[in-house]
Amino acid sequence: MEFTLLFAVAIAFVAGSIALRWEAARGNAVDCASDLQEVLLTAAIAGIFVGRLVSMVASGVNPLTNLADILIVRGGVATGPATVAALLTIAFVARGEIIAVADALAVASLASLGGWHLGCLARDACLGTASDLPWAMTQSGSSVGRHPIELYAAAILLMAAAALALRRKRPLPPGVAAATALGLASAVRLATEPLRPSLGGGPVWWYLTGLLGAIGALLVIWRRATATTGGTRVDT
Amino acid sequence: MRLRIAATAMLLTAVAACGGSTTDTSDIADLPPASTAELTVSIQAAGLPAVVNVWASWCGPCRSEAPLLATAASQFEGSINFIGLNTRDSQPNAKGFIAEFLADAPITHLFDRDGDVVIDFGGTSGVPLTFFVDGEGAVSTVHFGVIDERTLALAIDELLQTAG
Numbered sequence: 001m002e003f004t005l006l007f008a009v010a011i012a013f014v015a016g017s018i019a020l021r022w023e024a025a026r027g028n029a030v031d032c033a034s035d036l037q038e039v040l041l042t043a044a045i046a047g048i049f050v051g052r053l054v055s056m057v058a059s060g061v062n063p064l065t066n067l068a069d070i071l072i073v074r075g076g077v078a079t080g081p082a083t084v085a086a087l088l089t090i091a092f093v094a095r096g097e098i099i100a101v102a103d104a105l106a107v108a109s110l111a112s113l114g115g116w117h118l119g120c121l122a123r124d125a126c127l128g129t130a131s132d133l134p135w136a137m138t139q140s141g142s143s144v145g146r147h148p149i150e151l152y153a154a155a156i157l158l159m160a161a162a163a164l165a166l167r168r169k170r171p172l173p174p175g176v177a178a179a180t181a182l183g184l185a186s187a188v189r190l191a192t193e194p195l196r197p198s199l200g201g202g203p204v205w206w207y208l209t210g211l212l213g214a215i216g217a218l219l220v221i222w223r224r225a226t227a228t229t230g231g232t233r234v235d236t
Numbered sequence: 237m238r239l240r241i242a243a244t245a246m247l248l249t250a251v252a253a254c255g256g257s258t259t260d261t262s263d264i265a266d267l268p269p270a271s272t273a274e275l276t277v278s279i280q281a282a283g284l285p286a287v288v289n290v291w292a293s294w295c296g297p298c299r300s301e302a303p304l305l306a307t308a309a310s311q312f313e314g315s316i317n318f319i320g321l322n323t324r325d326s327q328p329n330a331k332g333f334i335a336e337f338l339a340d341a342p343i344t345h346l347f348d349r350d351g352d353v354v355i356d357f358g359g360t361s362g363v364p365l366t367f368f369v370d371g372e373g374a375v376s377t378v379h380f381g382v383i384d385e386r387t388l389a390l391a392i393d394e395l396l397q398t399a400g
Contacts, residue, residue: 059303075300
């Protein structure tokens with residue numbers, strides 16, 4: 001029934017777990033008392049649940065009278081509300097050390113998203129809009145070449161995760177890793193969305209909001225850092 | 237705390253009970269019976285690609301994909317024909333489903349009581365499933381199970397690219 005989706009979720013989970021272990025081995029999560037694996041999993045489940053509920057309500061289906069339909073995630077998950085719910089869950093579960101936990105989850109979140117997009121291979125859902133480029137791929141039984149858009153997104157997100165992990169070798173001000181991850185994830189979705197066939201253009205406003213929010217957060221952090229160092233920015 | 241939980245449970249039950257009221261189907265005509273030959277000829281006569289969705293009122297997953305199909309049918313009205321093939325169902329239940337989930341959607345619904353048309357088109361007894369048919373009446377793709385937005389959008393784009 002939903003096994004291909006579950007397989008994609010499993011790939012995302014494995015990618016996130018590997019990133020968390022890698023980060024832990026390099027001492028990037030030493031400030032956190034929370035179990036990061038648990039926080040990430042709880043946030044993902046809460047996000048999917050809320051996203052599914054919002055999607056049902058938005059399309060006129062009453063979740064209370066159609067309780068079992070909540071489990072049919074293929075019926076649609078509202079990406080923006082799902083992301084907000086996941087972030088709020090992290091804030092709630094890790095209250096008291098929100099920024100430290102968010103920073104510690106930054107690389108794993110990007111890796112998980114990359115894994116989710118890579119899961120298109122299991123779902124046979126990698127292709128986007130038509131393309132004549134040499135690397136365009138075709139669906140079975142079709143002659144129309146298409147962008148392997150989900151593979152683009154997966155590659156960029158996994159490279160971004162690796163780049164952020166490497167950058168974290170040197171200390172960053174609190175919040176920078178989390179805001180950068182949010183900005184990168186939003187930017188990748190925003191940039192790749194036009195190459196995805198969709199009904200109604202996709203939730204680009206949510207991605208734009210995420211990107212602008214991340215830029216805003218980085219600016220605030222930068223201003224605070226420069227204010228506390230008398231105008232000279234340093235990595236603390 | 238227990239009082240709060242009990243109150244919440246009662247509220248949820250009350251809302252659920254309210255939501256379960258019978259839908260008015262007086263505006264919806266009986267679904268015409270479907271035959272493979274007539275369906276193929278009608279698709280060929282229209283000269284447009286078609287999305288034929290097989291559904292039943294007792295099928296939970298069909299409910300979950302109905303809003304998506306309604307959106308797509310409205311968006312591609314005039315370039316793609318959307319046809320609903322109700323199978324192994326009763327007229328009253330089918331009309332109730334249409335009234336609740338597909339009332340305003342530009343979808344032509346047909347009644348395939350025993351599922352013969354579905355089998356002739358290359359489907360199975362499981363629902364939901366969706367056939368993507370070119371303008372000449374040939375099935376180009378079959379999607380088994382609930383269809384998601386990306387898959388539907390891609391299959392529609394494939395039909396339009398091939399037709400254009």
